[in-house]
Amino acid sequence: MNKLILLLFLIIAFNGPSWSQLKAFPEAQGFAAYVTGGRGGEVLKVTNLNASGSGSLQAALNQLGSRIIVFDVSGVIEGDVRIPHGDVTIAGQTAPGAGITILGHLYTPYGQDINNIIIRHIRVRPPNPDSDWPPNQHDAIQFSTANHVILDHIDVSHGADETIDLWGGASHITLQHSHLSFPIYDPSNGWTHNKGILNHRPCLDSGNCQSGSRTGGFISIINNVFTHSRNRTPALSIGPAEVINNITYNGREGFVHHNIVDGEFNIIGNQYIEGPNISLLPFWFDPENNTSNVPSSYWLFDNWVEDPNHFNGVVNNPWENNEFVNGYNFYCCGIQANQFNQSTAFDFSSIPGYSAVFRRPSSNLHEFLLDDVGAHPRDVVAQQSITELIQRTGSWRNYRPPDLMAGLTPTAPLEDSDEDGMPDSWEVSQGLSPIDGDDHSTIMPSGYTAIETYINGLASAISDVIFQSGFEN
Known part of the structure; x- marks a missing residue:
């Protein structure tokens, strides 16, 4: 470690935030806001679009240890991408010019606790189901048993089961500023399971949740857009969980459980918009507990419903809105009105790793979200x-x-x-050396390492340009 790096490290250690106090990146929110990804590890460059082999994204993911993955190329990677080890940051915002599309599935091995992942500005568009990925397992992103994951500005489509699968007890997950569209719907081939997101704690199904069982829950679904999903936008059965400031278009049920339920749920500031395919049911509280005492509770506030034939307007507590009650059958199976009687949102701020969500009124979500969500540049x-x-x-x-x-x-x-993953011009502007390959780990005044400061700045600049220039189409 050279003297400059040591001096900066000591300054930050005594005067600045520690790594445990730093968010994954400045805009991170929710239950996975403080994951560290590859912070402090090696910087690995993707230099080709091959599915495997030296210089590929897969080769970088196959390495052990903390690593931050940047791109010297942009375009389409044809083939599945597997994340066998955690402690990784995938910085898709570094791909020059055209971004990165994975023409395959993005997944972690089922049954393994792959932890601590940051993924930003990646497009995932798998091909049609086949013998390797049959329709009932064909998730575009499959992180079923992963934990401590933040997905930011992800653009994902073409799942024939879920678009994003978190079913196997995945927990401490944030999905933010992302775009989920066009799940496969092709009745001629029997592909009709066009769904959004699913999270559950499977051990509840057997009633045999032992110590150490994968928990599920601790899920933040915030500032996303869903289009053309039949339902599960999202399906969350385990709290604590929050669904805040999302837009759902052309689906049937927006928020659902679809599994045995337990926990607290905040559902705030969302828009549910009827589309051409099917009549809308914004919320469907459908626990499978088979009991009259379902252990769940809810805070609903400022959810906009655009359904011209039944309801147009804001829904807070649905049980207290006569027009909504008369227009929809929105609950079943043991759910009672007294589960909705909280006077304010559930406060998750004491949960380790959580950062409060900045909430916007549902009325201005189009203005805020439509320019921003998904991976940029948009395809x-x-x-x-x-x-x-x-x-x-x-x-x-x-x-x-x-x-x-x-x-x-x-x-x-x-x-x-x-x-070292940082352009010469940027290093010079920051007082770093363009010929010192180790200074990517220099602690900057913000507390982030130099490479994090660079990649975070790229992502922040994308959003700034979008908001200044308006909707890109």
Whole structure:
């Protein structure tokens, strides 16, 4: 460690935030806000779009230890991507020009506790089901038993089961500023399970939850857009959980359980918009506990429903809105009105690793979300989805444009003489050395390492440009 790095480290140690006090990145919120990903580890460069082998994304993921993965290329990676080890940051925002699309599934091994993952600005668009990924297992992102994961500005589509699967007890998850669209709907092939997100604690099904069982819950679904999902936008059966400031378009049931239920749920500031395919039921509280005393409770506030044939307006406690009660059958199976009697939102602030969500009124979500969600630059799939939401058009279908790179132009990476993931020009501007390959771990005044400061700045700049320039289409 050179003298400059040591001096900065000592300054931060005595005067600045510790790593445990730093968010994954400044905009991180919810139950996974403080995951560290690959912080402090090696910087690995993806130098080609191959599915495997030297220089590939898969090769970087296969390495052990903390690592931050950056990209010298942009375009489409054809094939599944497996995350066998945690302690990793995947910085898709570094891909020059055209971003990164995975034309395959993104997954962690089922039954393994893969922990501590940050993924930003990645598009995931798997092909049709086949013998390796049959329809009932065909999730675009499958993190069933992962923990402590934050997904930010992810653009994911074409699941034939769930779009994102968290069913096997995954916990401490944040999905934020992301875009879930076009789950596969193709009745001619029997592919009709076009769903959004599912989280559960499977041991509850047998009533045999032992110490150490995967918990589920601790889930934050915030600032996302769902289009053309039949339901499960999301399906959460285990609390604590929160669903805040999301837009759901052209689905049936928005929030559901679809499993045995336990815990506390905040459902705040969302929009539920009827589309062409099916009549809307914004909430469906459907526990499978088979008891008259379901151990769950709810806070609903400022949820906008756009359903011209039944209801247009804001829903807080649905039991206290006569128009809503008369328009929808929104509960079953032991759910009672007294489970909705809280006077304010549940406070999760004392839960380790949680950061409170900045909430916006449901009335301005279009203005805030439609420019921002998903991976940038947007591809044709994302643009089509957002256009259909704006125009209130489109349908459930297997939407597969022939060229996922249409309108996107890969560019050359910036000069990086020491191959530490930070361009020479940026290092010079920050007082770092463009020929010192170890200074990516320098602690900057913010408390983040230099490489984190660089990649976080790229992601923040993308959002700033979007908000300044308006909707890109």
